[in-house]
Amino acid sequence: MSAAVLHRPGDSPVHRLPAQVKLVGAFVAVLGVVATPREAFWAFGVDLLVLLGVWAVAGVPVGWFARRALIEVPFVVLALVLPFTGGAPHTDVAGVSVSVDGTLAGWNILAKGTLGVLVSLTLAATTHPHDLVTGLRRLRVPGILTTIASLMLRYVEVIVAEAKRMRTARVCRGHDPRFLWQAGATARGIGMLFLRSYERGERVHLAMLSRGWSGSLPAPPAPPVSAGHWCAGIAPALVVAVCCGVSLWTV
Template sequence: MVAAVAGALCVVATPRERFWAFGLYLVLLACVWVLARIPPGWLAKRALIELPFVVLALVFPFVAGGPTVDVLGLQLSEHGLLSGWNILVKGTLGVLISLTLAATTMPGELIIGLQRLKVPTMVVTIATLMLRYLDVIAAEARRMRIARICRGHDPRFLWQVGATARGIGTLFIRSYERGERVHLAMVSRGWNGAMPDQGRAAGSATWLVGLIPTALAAVVLGIAL
């Protein structure tokens, strides 16, 4: 987690005119993917979440002002091209760094990492319960949807959107009531407001190996600045 955050900060701090630096960042990420055996297809499918930012980056050269340059017969704003490039490359690298962290770290390990990094206890507790009960709430939503369909509800019709909205409200109330019951059960079992520490702390060798890519990214940033 520390390596991912530090790497993202290196990407953000790099001047947008240093095109070669972003290429080196991508090479570093590719090396991590090879060592971690992350399939490219897994990354590509999940990176589609960035599409709205890609569209924004493509619009900038056409709407920004200032001096223009001729690109394939089109007069594009020079400032817009750089701004679009800045959004596109930094956003893409940020998404890829996040996906790399998600592919190499289990959700439970993320929670333990947040706790070890002294993130506020309330934030750790909320994240833990969210991960624990996300599948439960999703299963409850599926059961409610099946029940509605069995009673003649067809979500494809616009005039039935009211039933869908009421179903979402019911799901919220059920989730809230479930949370109250879970909290009471935790208190009755000695809950003191903090998640118990689990696992074994990372050693110096683990820190050294994990921070190697970030250290190389910091070197690239130092040269770029």
């Protein structure tokens, strides 16, 4: 799923926060969710309420996140299977014997996985992909990583468009991807797309070198980030961290 597709433009206070502030906030929030004990059910509920508050301020509807959170369906299936495949001890729930450890393990995957996906979607929805790369650069992430990410964002749409043109050409020549015996043609098309992308990358790199490419992208001027920005951006993550600390202390 492309980051540009996940971005939802807006002019809310969350959208206007500097990208590096939101990156740090999302990182702290995910760490807090992961470190929360699985038995602290109330803490996960508070974390979800914090996310709902952020969505309300950002002006992004809940349904927008719900549709895109379907990417975690495989993990949900695994979480639903664990109560029936876990070991002893067992307990009866509505006349069905389920494993206590398996149920807690499934709940742990479901709660933390869902919250992690929702935090990531919130960051992507309120921050333009190129702003994310700029924020990483301002957080002193190694330049080679930010350069790779920036070029990937710049050319992923080109590769997607190339794949669509190749599929259209195959369909015009009688290819029907709905049939199993057409899998060979699809595999060859994927291989050809890889070769074309590699060749395009070589041409782009040579063009960059001929224009004086020095190995790093120019960084735009960075506006000052005030203490208010940091307080507003980190506050939701601090609530998650406090819930994690309290749950670790009490469980």
